[in-house]
Amino acid sequence: MTELQARAVVKAYGPTPALRGVTLDVAEGEIIAVTGPSGCGKSTLLHCLAGILRPDAGEITWRGQRIDTWSEAARSRLRRTEFGVLFQFGQLVAELTAAENVALPLLLAGTGRREARTAALTWLERLGVAEVADARPGEMSGGQQQRCATARALVTEPRVIFADEPTGALDTLAGEQVLTRLVRLAREQGTAVVLVTHEPRIAAYADREVVLRDGAVDHTGLGLDASLAGGPR
Amino acid sequence: MRPATLARLAVAGTRTDTARVVLTGFSAALATLAVLAALTVLAIPEVPGDAWAQAEQYRNNLLREPGLRGGTAFALLLLTIPVLALAGQCARLGAPARDRRLAAVRLAGATPGQVTGIVVAETGVAGLLGALAGLAAYLGGRDLLHRPDERGLLPLPTDVLPPAGAVAAVVLGLPVVAAVASALLLRRVTATPFGVVRRVRRRGPRPWPGLLIGLGLAAFAAFRPVGLWFERQQIEPPPWLPPVLLVGGGLAAMIGVVAGTGWISYATGRLLHRYARRPAALLAARRLAADPWAGSRTFAALLAAMLFGAGAAGLRAYFTAQDELYRRIGAESAGGGDFYLDTMDLVDLAVVVAMVIAAGGLVVALVEGITARRRTYAALVATGVPRATLGRAIAWQSLVPAVPAVAVALTVGLLLARGVFGSPTAGGYTMTSCDAGGTLCTDPATEARYTRTEWVPRVIVPPDVPLEQLALLGAGALAAVLVTVAVGLLFLRAGTAVEELRTT
Amino acid sequence: MAGVSTPHVLLGLLATGTKHGYELKRAHDARLPRARPLAFGQVYATLGRLQRDGLVAAAGQEREGGPERTAYALTGDGRAALDRWLSEVEPPMPYVAGTLFAKVVVALLAADVDRARAWLIAQRRAHTERLRELTAVKTSPTAALDELVAVDFAIAHLDADLRWLHTTLDRVADWHREVHS
Numbered sequence: 001m002t003e004l005q006a007r008a009v010v011k012a013y014g015p016t017p018a019l020r021g022v023t024l025d026v027a028e029g030e031i032i033a034v035t036g037p038s039g040c041g042k043s044t045l046l047h048c049l050a051g052i053l054r055p056d057a058g059e060i061t062w063r064g065q066r067i068d069t070w071s072e073a074a075r076s077r078l079r080r081t082e083f084g085v086l087f088q089f090g091q092l093v094a095e096l097t098a099a100e101n102v103a104l105p106l107l108l109a110g111t112g113r114r115e116a117r118t119a120a121l122t123w124l125e126r127l128g129v130a131e132v133a134d135a136r137p138g139e140m141s142g143g144q145q146q147r148c149a150t151a152r153a154l155v156t157e158p159r160v161i162f163a164d165e166p167t168g169a170l171d172t173l174a175g176e177q178v179l180t181r182l183v184r185l186a187r188e189q190g191t192a193v194v195l196v197t198h199e200p201r202i203a204a205y206a207d208r209e210v211v212l213r214d215g216a217v218d219h220t221g222l223g224l225d226a227s228l229a230g231g232p233r
Numbered sequence: 234m235r236p237a238t239l240a241r242l243a244v245a246g247t248r249t250d251t252a253r254v255v256l257t258g259f260s261a262a263l264a265t266l267a268v269l270a271a272l273t274v275l276a277i278p279e280v281p282g283d284a285w286a287q288a289e290q291y292r293n294n295l296l297r298e299p300g301l302r303g304g305t306a307f308a309l310l311l312l313t314i315p316v317l318a319l320a321g322q323c324a325r326l327g328a329p330a331r332d333r334r335l336a337a338v339r340l341a342g343a344t345p346g347q348v349t350g351i352v353v354a355e356t357g358v359a360g361l362l363g364a365l366a367g368l369a370a371y372l373g374g375r376d377l378l379h380r381p382d383e384r385g386l387l388p389l390p391t392d393v394l395p396p397a398g399a400v401a402a403v404v405l406g407l408p409v410v411a412a413v414a415s416a417l418l419l420r421r422v423t424a425t426p427f428g429v430v431r432r433v434r435r436r437g438p439r440p441w442p443g444l445l446i447g448l449g450l451a452a453f454a455a456f457r458p459v460g461l462w463f464e465r466q467q468i469e470p471p472p473w474l475p476p477v478l479l480v481g482g483g484l485a486a487m488i489g490v491v492a493g494t495g496w497i498s499y500a501t502g503r504l505l506h507r508y509a510r511r512p513a514a515l516l517a518a519r520r521l522a523a524d525p526w527a528g529s530r531t532f533a534a535l536l537a538a539m540l541f542g543a544g545a546a547g548l549r550a551y552f553t554a555q556d557e558l559y560r561r562i563g564a565e566s567a568g569g570g571d572f573y574l575d576t577m578d579l580v581d582l583a584v585v586v587a588m589v590i591a592a593g594g595l596v597v598a599l600v601e602g603i604t605a606r607r608r609t610y611a612a613l614v615a616t617g618v619p620r621a622t623l624g625r626a627i628a629w630q631s632l633v634p635a636v637p638a639v640a641v642a643l644t645v646g647l648l649l650a651r652g653v654f655g656s657p658t659a660g661g662y663t664m665t666s667c668d669a670g671g672t673l674c675t676d677p678a679t680e681a682r683y684t685r686t687e688w689v690p691r692v693i694v695p696p697d698v699p700l701e702q703l704a705l706l707g708a709g710a711l712a713a714v715l716v717t718v719a720v721g722l723l724f725l726r727a728g729t730a731v732e733e734l735r736t737t
Numbered sequence: 738m739a740g741v742s743t744p745h746v747l748l749g750l751l752a753t754g755t756k757h758g759y760e761l762k763r764a765h766d767a768r769l770p771r772a773r774p775l776a777f778g779q780v781y782a783t784l785g786r787l788q789r790d791g792l793v794a795a796a797g798q799e800r801e802g803g804p805e806r807t808a809y810a811l812t813g814d815g816r817a818a819l820d821r822w823l824s825e826v827e828p829p830m831p832y833v834a835g836t837l838f839a840k841v842v843v844a845l846l847a848a849d850v851d852r853a854r855a856w857l858i859a860q861r862r863a864h865t866e867r868l869r870e871l872t873a874v875k876t877s878p879t880a881a882l883d884e885l886v887a888v889d890f891a892i893a894h895l896d897a898d899l900r901w902l903h904t905t906l907d908r909v910a911d912w913h914r915e916v917h918s
Contacts, residue, residue: 052615073619080617091612093516095523100515107512108618136523152616176875183876200865200899201892204872209865 003028003192004049004160009058011044018044020215021058026160029190031183033206035197041215042196043164049194050083050162051075080108084153084191086163086182091149092137098124098148099133105156123151127181143174150182160192167202179205250331253323256597257356258363260320261407264313265367268403271309272395274302292386295576310480312583314487314541318534322594324356324415349416356415360408368404437503438495438525445489446645452482453652479653486649487540490642491533497641498528498634505633513622517629528634531598534591535635535710539642540649542584542706547650549577550696555657558694562659584706592713599631599721610725624722631718632711639710643703651696661691743775744783748792748811748819755796757808758784771887784809792818837898841905854909861902868895 004026011019018041026032026049034042047053048060051067052075060068062082067075079085092101102120107113124130127147132140140148146166153161163182167175183205186193195206203209211218277288279299287297295305335348379391394400456478463470502521509515521528603610610623667674667684674680750756750764758780765775787793792815796808811819837860844853874880874888 047615050615076614076617076619078617079615083617085612085616087612087615091609091616093519093609093613095519096516100519104512104515104618105616107515108622113510113515180876184878187876200868200903201872201896204865204868204892205876206869 001028002026003063004194005059005061006045006049006055007059007061009045009048009055009060011041011048011053011055017215019048019055022212022215022217024049024210024217026192026194028159029187029192030208031186031193031195031206033195033197033203033209034212035200035203035209036212036218038198040212042198042212045212046162046164046194046196050085050160051078052085080105081156082159084156084158084161086146086149086153086161086166088165088168089142089145092145092152094137097134097136098129098140098144098151101137101148102151102155105152109156119155120151123155124148126154126185127151128177141174142170143177146170146174146178147181150178154182154185154189154191157189158191160194161186162194162196164196165198166195168197175202253331254355254359256323257320257359257411258366260316260323261360261363261411262367262370263316264320264407265364265403266371267309267313267316268407269367269371269395269400271306272399272403273390273393274306274309276393276395277302277390278393290385290387290392291390292382292388296390308580308583310476312541312587314483314537316587316590318487318491318537319590319594320411321414322530322534322598324411324418352415353412357408357412360411361405364404364407368400437499437522438492440493440496442489442491442493442496445485446493446641447489449482449484449486449489450645450648450652452478452485453649456482456653457655483540483649486645487537490536490540490638490645491529493641494528494532494536494634494638495525497637498522499525501633501637505629511625512618513625514629516623516626517633520626520630521634527598527602528638531595531602531631532635532638534594535588535713536638536642538584538587538591539639539706539710540646541587542581543643543646543703544650545577545580545584546699546702546706547647547696548580548654549702550699551650551654551657552577554694554696558657558659558692561694562692588709588713592717595713595717596720599627599717600724603627603721603724620722620725623725624718627721627725628715628718631714631721635711635714639707643707647698647703654696656693656695659692660689662689663687664689742822743779744787744792745819745822747780747783747787748815748822751793751809751811752816752819755808755810757799757806759806761809768883769887770884771891787815790814837901845909850909850912854906857902857906857909861899861906864895864899864902868892868899871895 002025006022006024008021008023009019010017010021022041022045024032024034024045034045036042044053048055048068051060051062051070054068058068059066062078067078070078085091092098093104096104099117099120102123103111103113103116106116106119111119121130121133124133124147127150129140129144129147129151132144132148135144137145137148146169150166153163161182166182167178170178179202182193185191193206195202197203274296277291277296288299289297291297296302331352335351338351339345339348375391378389379387381387456475459474459478460470498521502518502523502525504518505514506518506522509518613623614620663686665684665686667680673683746765746769747761750761750768753764756764758777761784762775762777762780765780766772784793788795788809792812793809794812796810798805798807840856840860841853844856871888871892874884880888
């Protein structure tokens with residue numbers, strides 16, 4: 001069943017078009033990789049899907065409801081409850097401990113501090129970083145930070161996780177530790193994952209790959225303009 | 234490194250850097266003006282032979298009476314304190330970006346000395362230009378304001394100049410002090426080309442600034458007893474002693490209050506963390522404990538203005554009490570009380586000016602803090618943290634340390650004024666008077682008959698604690714903080730734009 | 738996997754103790770998961786050559802209700818040969834060889850650009866599929882270390898191939914664009 005849908009989404013930064021009519025379905029529990037060369041609009045698409053950016057034209061629907069017309073507050077609430085977000089780096093609050101960072105979404109939802117901490121510790125354990133629960137991000141390795149960020153994205157048991165080059169700043173093994181755990185836990189929870197990456201070996205974690213090129217879905221996989229390629233094959 | 238390269242690298246920054254340089258120059262000019270004004274007042278010559286003779290050429294009693302001139306000069310010197318605090322804050326403007334740029338210069342192979350050279354050149358040249366502008370303004374103002382009235386009286390001491398050596402020392406000394414201070418602030422960047430790579434948990438600040446406050450209070454309290462001691466020994470106190478006691482004590486107290494804010498931030502942060510239930514308070518608490526000196530940097534000028542304002546309030550309370558004393562002992566106050574109170578109105582005006590300057594510094598520091606952390610804020614907003622929560626966190630983190638810090642500053646300022654001036658006192662001695670007019674009294678034969686000696690009872694009027702004025706000052710300061718937070722939130726909006734999330 | 742020296746692998750397996758042919762085959766398949774399974778015939782042929790060269794020696798026979806089986810043990814020479822092999826650095830890609838590379842060159846030579854591109858796309862799809870299959874092994878909660886090491890090896894090579902396929906596809910496209918505009 002399709003949970004999240006982008007319909008002919010257009011988004012431009014000033015005169016430069018980033019997305020030129022992208023249509024994409026994300027099914028329940030599906031892990032989908034969005035790939036393409038840098039500057040193809042991958043991140044912009046992710047931000048539109050997650051309700052962080054508002055598209056200039058087109059629709060984003062979540063379980064049949066248009067969310068791109070919602071207010072910032074309503075979209076914030078949606079991101080907090082149904083979505084989880086994971087970036088390349090720098091998303092943890094430097095002053096908070098790992099456990100507090102992970103507990104933050106729960107606290108925002110009104111959970112008590114003790115309860116939130118317990119849940120945070122459980123998720124840190126699942127991500128294999130229970131030992132850094134009381135360390136600050138500055139005291140952890142990059143891989144540990146990303147695993148904490150993953151725990152934070154998963155702690156609310158969201159329906160979709162948006163991951164934008166989540167291993168871009170990590171070495172192969174540290175990146176693998178983040179991704180294998182993310183994928184395994186997402187499958188356990190039935191959480192869909194939208195994974196933006198430019199690396200084939202990262203995209204291989206997904207069930208399905210969508211290639212973007214110049215702001216549009218590249219069905220041909222040719223890397224050529226439709227005119228040169230003679231249309232989709 | 235050739236001077237041209239140095240100059241190129243010193244001005245390689247953004248508009249923020251330009252703003253910093255201009256503000257540095259501006260505060261240097263203000264400080265120069267204040268110090269030169271104080272020196273001018275001190276340069277008014279005493280009438281030879283009579284230490285208490287009035288300088289007849291001035292309209293204003295503050296300048297005429299030798300006994301008041303020291304205080305006037307002192308007040309002018311005190312005005313430099315908020316100005317210097319502002320200068321310190323301006324030095325932080327755009328500092329993270331500049332630190333990164335300098336770190337890049339270091340990575341490109343510059344030695345620590347060369348990087349320090351760039352900063353020292355920037356600050357020193359800006360300071361020197363500012364000081365020269367201040368000097369020009371002073372000299373120009375001197376000409377402009379040299380307007381004797383119909384009786385030939387001058388409104389300001391435009392007929393004297395401080396010694397040339399002193400002027401030169403001020404104009405050259407201020408930039409040097411500014412440059413040395415900026416070089417000290419830069420230690421971290423020059424030590425490692427990476428700037429701060431990994432933060433390790435540091436010990437929280439200790440409450441040692443309390444000692445400095447105590448030292449300042451002691452210096453002020455010692456002012457009168459030391460003067461009396463010298464009087465009793467029948468020797469002139471060394472000329473440097475009173476200014477050292479007052480300026481040194483004032484500086485010690487101010488540094489103590491400002492540095493103490495670090496400890497206050499840390500302590501309130503930990504306290505808040507223990508009781509915080511909501512994410513906004515939790516974020517603020519952790520931020521306060523993690524970077525307690527942010528409070529010191531942010532509130533430096535404001536606290537200096539508070540200190541100054543509370544001192545002025547104490548002084549006003551003293552003059553009011555003195556009026557009351559004159560009234561009680563039936564002495565003619567000769568309008569002197571009103572005169573002092575009028576003067577205090579001027580001082581209060583200066584306090585308001587200082588507070589406005591401080592509020593400017595506050596905005597600078599807060600916006601700086603927000604823009605430096607915009608990536609984290611943007612990421613939090615992306616994960617669904619409402620901007621309102623971030624706004625509340627910023628408000629918490631500004632107000633929680635501000636309330637106790639302002640209270641401390643007001644108390645210390647008041648105590649400083651009390652220390653120097655104490656309570657107006659009259660009587661407590663015997664008085665001999667002769668009621669019978671000139672001839673009878675001067676004649677040794679009749680003198681004794683008409684002369685009587687009486688005990689004049691001691692009257693002490695302890696000045697009231699100027700609660701109303703202090704409350705007004707405190708409320709003004711907190712209002713300034715609130716307004717600043719509101720302005721900061723506007724920047725937060727721009728800072729949390731999703732563009733900040735784009736990689737690297 | 739071409740170029741794997743089966744004799745040396747067998748020597749290495751015998752270094753852990755005396756084994757007969759069937760045991761060697763099982764140890765090989767267990768230790769090198771996802772390698773091409775070793776055929777019995779190949780095991781015995783290799784053992785014969787190793788014995789001829791004096792690198793292994795028959796260490797007794799056993800008979801348990803089946804055909805007679807000879808157990809083999811490593812000799813001193815065999816140990817030396819194994820040590821030599823283990824300390825020898827493999828020449829890093831002395832020749833550029835490989836079917837993928839050869840096919841592109843031949844396609845450009847014997848057919849046309851479109852043909853080469855069509856093949857590149859099909860090959861890339863196949864590589865991607867295989868990469869996804871192998872990656873799925875990593876995310877399964879029961880993956881053992883041996884298996885992860887084997888899968889990592891395959892993934893790294895597939896990844897390298899894929900990068901080359903991408904680059905070549907872009908290069909061919911660029912060349913095509915330049916010629917046709």
